[in-house]
Amino acid sequence: MSNLSPVLLGFMGSLIAGLLTAVGAIPVFVGRTPGPAFRNLALGFAAGVMLAASFFSLIIPALDAARAEFGSDAIAALIACASILVGMGTIALLNEVLPHEHFASGREGPDAASLRRLWLFIIAITLHNVPEGLAVGVSFGAEGLSGGMPLAIGIGLQNMPEGLAVAVALLAEGYSRWRSWGIAALTGLVEPLGGLAGAGVISLSQTLLPWGLAFAAGAMLYVISHEIIPESHRSGYQSRATVGLSLGLVIMLFLDVWLGA
Numbered sequence: 001m002s003n004l005s006p007v008l009l010g011f012m013g014s015l016i017a018g019l020l021t022a023v024g025a026i027p028v029f030v031g032r033t034p035g036p037a038f039r040n041l042a043l044g045f046a047a048g049v050m051l052a053a054s055f056f057s058l059i060i061p062a063l064d065a066a067r068a069e070f071g072s073d074a075i076a077a078l079i080a081c082a083s084i085l086v087g088m089g090t091i092a093l094l095n096e097v098l099p100h101e102h103f104a105s106g107r108e109g110p111d112a113a114s115l116r117r118l119w120l121f122i123i124a125i126t127l128h129n130v131p132e133g134l135a136v137g138v139s140f141g142a143e144g145l146s147g148g149m150p151l152a153i154g155i156g157l158q159n160m161p162e163g164l165a166v167a168v169a170l171l172a173e174g175y176s177r178w179r180s181w182g183i184a185a186l187t188g189l190v191e192p193l194g195g196l197a198g199a200g201v202i203s204l205s206q207t208l209l210p211w212g213l214a215f216a217a218g219a220m221l222y223v224i225s226h227e228i229i230p231e232s233h234r235s236g237y238q239s240r241a242t243v244g245l246s247l248g249l250v251i252m253l254f255l256d257v258w259l260g261a
Helices: 006-024 036-070 073-097 117-172 177-188 191-204 206-232 238-259
Strands: 100-102 106-108
Touching: 006 117, 006 177, 006 191, 036 073, 036 117, 036 206, 036 238, 073 117, 073 206, 117 177, 117 191, 117 206, 117 238, 191 206, 206 238
Parallel strands: none
Antiparallel strands: 100 106
16 A cells, blocks of 8 residues: 555545544444534544644644754644645635534534535534545655655544444434435545645646645644534533543544554
């Protein structure tokens, strides 16, 4: 696989990570479905993985790349800071202009009376998953297999409980088990599109590398702060969410150091 192009690696890595969303949702077919306590634990785990990935897999490599290119710590820091803010601002703008809905907090964005609630929820999950795919693609585009593999594994791991949480939420809304699983699986398939875009942009010019890495980090940080952590604290299981965040963060840190070495 090391002989494959970074663009193809980025697409394949984000595709595998996205497919694990469908794998994680499989338990909706059997036995008792998990309650809100598990959902908050899963959301916290996702936040922890994304938080660690933002810094160790994206921001620190962005600083290193900018420092190598410009030879200045100050310029490297300015590039990283500006790109993070642009990444956060881009997702914030999409969050404002696209109508969407969260099960806990309700509808956000412009008036969407003509859209069915299911589609509003799918848009919300898409806003969540695109930055993940983008981050995986940028990592593969920047450093190839060794740089992208830890992030792809980490995102894939957090996609599994996240996929189950999505399917369980849909099941609670009255959707059938098959339809709940199918929708959860489809939300994960948005990630390869982000992965292809991220790897493609970085492969065009190495000058864009620090900008792309920090931009992807900013996009994920916005999702963590605006979407995941608030959702994980709405049902009264904040302690579970904190445990999940802690586990996700240390697991992602371990993967990054072990596989990225």
